[in-house]
Amino acid sequence: MVMWLVLACGNKPAALPVRFEDCETAGCREAWILHPDHQDPTLQAAALQTVTRPEERIGLVQQILDINPQQPPEICNQLPAGDARLYCERIQARPHLTEKPPQRSASKARPGGGPSNTELGGLPGGGFVASLTPQDGGCEDATDVRACRSQEALELAGAGRLEAAARSCLAVEAGRWRGECMFSTAEASLSRGTPYAQAFQLCMAAEPFSQQCHNHLLSAMALQAPGATSPAHAWNPTINRAEQIAEAWEAVDSGLGALLVDRFWSEAVRLSYLEQPVVGDPFDHLPPAARPHIRAAIAWNVVVTPGATARSIEEWVVLADAASARRAASETTPLTARVRKHMRLWIQDHWATDQPGDANIAATYYFGTARRPLAEDPDVDLQLCLLEALVRQPGMRAALFVEATASEASEVAWSAQRLQKTLRRR
Numbered sequence: 001m002v003m004w005l006v007l008a009c010g011n012k013p014a015a016l017p018v019r020f021e022d023c024e025t026a027g028c029r030e031a032w033i034l035h036p037d038h039q040d041p042t043l044q045a046a047a048l049q050t051v052t053r054p055e056e057r058i059g060l061v062q063q064i065l066d067i068n069p070q071q072p073p074e075i076c077n078q079l080p081a082g083d084a085r086l087y088c089e090r091i092q093a094r095p096h097l098t099e100k101p102p103q104r105s106a107s108k109a110r111p112g113g114g115p116s117n118t119e120l121g122g123l124p125g126g127g128f129v130a131s132l133t134p135q136d137g138g139c140e141d142a143t144d145v146r147a148c149r150s151q152e153a154l155e156l157a158g159a160g161r162l163e164a165a166a167r168s169c170l171a172v173e174a175g176r177w178r179g180e181c182m183f184s185t186a187e188a189s190l191s192r193g194t195p196y197a198q199a200f201q202l203c204m205a206a207e208p209f210s211q212q213c214h215n216h217l218l219s220a221m222a223l224q225a226p227g228a229t230s231p232a233h234a235w236n237p238t239i240n241r242a243e244q245i246a247e248a249w250e251a252v253d254s255g256l257g258a259l260l261v262d263r264f265w266s267e268a269v270r271l272s273y274l275e276q277p278v279v280g281d282p283f284d285h286l287p288p289a290a291r292p293h294i295r296a297a298i299a300w301n302v303v304v305t306p307g308a309t310a311r312s313i314e315e316w317v318v319l320a321d322a323a324s325a326r327r328a329a330s331e332t333t334p335l336t337a338r339v340r341k342h343m344r345l346w347i348q349d350h351w352a353t354d355q356p357g358d359a360n361i362a363a364t365y366y367f368g369t370a371r372r373p374l375a376e377d378p379d380v381d382l383q384l385c386l387l388e389a390l391v392r393q394p395g396m397r398a399a400l401f402v403e404a405t406a407s408e409a410s411e412v413a414w415s416a417q418r419l420q421k422t423l424r425r426r
Contacts, residue, residue: 126204300389
């Protein structure tokens with residue numbers, strides 16, 4: 001005798017069997033596996049194994065992940081090898097699909113200039129995608145319609161048919177799956193040679209992942225920067241990428257474009273110094289917009305150099321100045337983009353938002369994921385970079401920051417006082 005679970009649920013079955021396998025219809029199976037009492041990943045995985053039709057099995061996985069996006073690591077590990085597990089792992093490989101979207105506020109204009117935070121909330125939509133209609137036909141009989149449309153979009157983008165690719169993504173239901181299709185297609189199209197000015201317009205249509213999409217495009221281009229010891233001509237493609245970013249945003253939002261160029265340089269320069277000698281060659285080859293980030297990268301590498309010691313900010317400045325004055329005797333082979341991707345620093349942001357009075361202090365990006373104060377005087381700016389690097393080193397003594405609060409440079413004194421709070425929180 002089959003026992004039943006009574007539900008009061010809109011158009012769902014009036015009652016559910018206690019056992020999943022006793023469901024005789026797809027509607028019953030869907031209602032059963034999505035019921036609040038059946039959200040244990042092991043239980044759901046066991047139920048999915050009894051579903052014989054691949055398209056229904058993948059559809060149920062989609063429904064589970066739609067309701068509980070945080071679940072993939074658990075449920076994927078419970079699924080046997082097969083189509084449902086492959087789908088689940090594909091979603092798991094894209095963390096933004098399973099993470100709770102951050103509460104974003106746009107970086108606002110500030111009297112001091114630079115970003116007010118590292119978020120890109122309030123991004124403009126539009127672009128060429130806004131005038132397109134969804135693709136008709138082609139995926140109706142697919143086991144996984146979303147995956148079919150996304151694969152179709154990737155193939156079209158690879159063939160240089162960006163509008164057709166966007167139309168395929170528009171055929172996916174609005175929300176995160178359409179946003180993911182636009183996001184992945186933008187990444188793929190840029191990697192296959194599509195100009196940034198076209199690829200970034202897919203990011204405009206990638207909500208709720210527009211911010212991640214724009215950031216990923218910048219990071220992908222930054223990963224191609226040459227090593228710090230490279231000659232001038234090796235930097236030309238990177239300089240051209242920065243110009244592409246500025247030109248693409250000129251007609252959309254030139255102010256935001258300038259911030260994105262700044263962020264691009266903050267990542268590209270940092271990556272160029274990975275596993276490279278600490279030299280000042282990039283000062284000779286790069287535009288003024290990159291110089292604050294060259295100082296930041298040199299300061300960081302000087303501070304983390306084994307055996308480097310100094311007791312005051314002034315002594316660290318001597319070491320950093322010496323490194324800035326050095327020029328490479330020969331070019332050192334840079335790390336590949338693949339290796340760089342795994343080595344790049346994810347810097348904790350110690351100035352995430354402006355406090356009262358902070359808005360008059362110039363700001364810039366710090367290695368892409370953080371923010372730091374910026375000084376017009378390069379000597380003062382180098383001290384700011386050193387403070388940022390030093391506060392992130394384990395065992396750093398507070399006395400250095402206390403001494404720096406007496407600096408004649410107001411930016412240095414302010415920053416040292418601010419960063420003391422970070423040390424006290426450890």
